[in-house]
Amino acid sequence: MTLANIHLTFGTTPLLEGAALSVMPRERLCLVGRNGSGKSTLLKIAAGMVEQDKGERFVKPGTTVRYLPQEPDLSAFDRARDYIEAGLVGADDGYRVPYLLDALGLTGDEDPKVMSGGEQRRAALAPLLAGSPHGMIYLIGPRNAPVGYIVITLGYSIELGGIEGFIDEFFIREKVRGRGMGSETLSKLLPALKNHGVKALHLEVARDNGRAQSLYRRAGFEPRETYMLMTRSR
Incomplete structure (x- = not known):
């Protein structure tokens, strides 16, 4: 994946000016910067969730891009399992739920209203870890x-x-x-x-x-x- 010469303005305030990011196969990167510098926004552009005003985003065909929010919102669901199932992609992904729950230390019956922050983040990880069937x-x-x-x-x-x-x-x-x-x-x-x-x-x-x-x-x-x-x- 490559981001080149990315520009983005919120209102009249430039947030990103000429930003660039390149991720090669098997690379693990850490994005570091002060609060409000546009780190999360750049990652959302990389994930295709936000469109830049100017610049190029290229994702190699066949590449899967997934995004984990800093504060997952499970409030619309009655159980952790419901949230995970809603986030899976593909008709064959449903059978993967039991071992995703097991691997993340969840039962699936947790109530999002009383789940800890760590439990919510683990639930949010499940659709990302599901990947391909x-x-x-x-x-x-x-x-x-x-x-x-x-x-x-x-x-x-x-x-x-x-x-x-x-x-x-x-x-x-x-x-x-x-x-x-x-x-x-x-x-x-x-x-x-x-x-x-x-x-x-x-x-x-x-x-x-x-x-x-x-x-x-x-x-x-x-x-x-x-x-x-x-x-x-x-």
């Missing part, structure tokens, strides 16, 4: 302070006769590694996914990374010695 994200660690995440992509396997998953990304903060969180996540992941129809879970690991291989073996993964992963990206 072809994958999912689980947060790792304490519910109020996650220390990592694991990204699963889904596909259909004729060989297995059902859905198969592939671990696309698996990250735990370096300071908390070695405490068994990775092993626990991996060992519980497939049984949890099987409740949603996933037949098997795959991953790739470097041949010379013995430490990672040991971790995956302890979690029940077995090498398929007669197979080789091959990739074409263009």
Whole structure:
């Protein structure tokens, strides 16, 4: 995504003058600035929620852009589940609600009128984490302070006769590694996914990374010695 030479004026007051932003694949950015400098407005322009007066916004075809408000408003809904379901996109997204709730430490029956700020923000995260119906994200660690995440992509396997998953990304903060969180996540992941129809879970690991291989073996993964992963990206 690229924003170039962005200008925006509210009334007679210029808020953004020649602002620019570029986000490349797999980048994680932090936008820093004083209060009222236009940070939130720039992000809303990036998300397509606000139209700039001048400048160019380009989003690569196939890219998904989602926006999490600073103060989520759940007041129009009776339950957290209702808010989450309303925010999902696509006919196939409904089946994702139970494990989104579980991953975020919610039951779905919470009353927005009495939910804490943290609970409301977790509920607002659910539609963003849902992403495509072809994958999912689980947060790792304490519910109020996650220390990592694991990204699963889904596909259909004729060989297995059902859905198969592939671990696309698996990250735990370096300071908390070695405490068994990775092993626990991996060992519980497939049984949890099987409740949603996933037949098997795959991953790739470097041949010379013995430490990672040991971790995956302890979690029940077995090498398929007669197979080789091959990739074409263009």
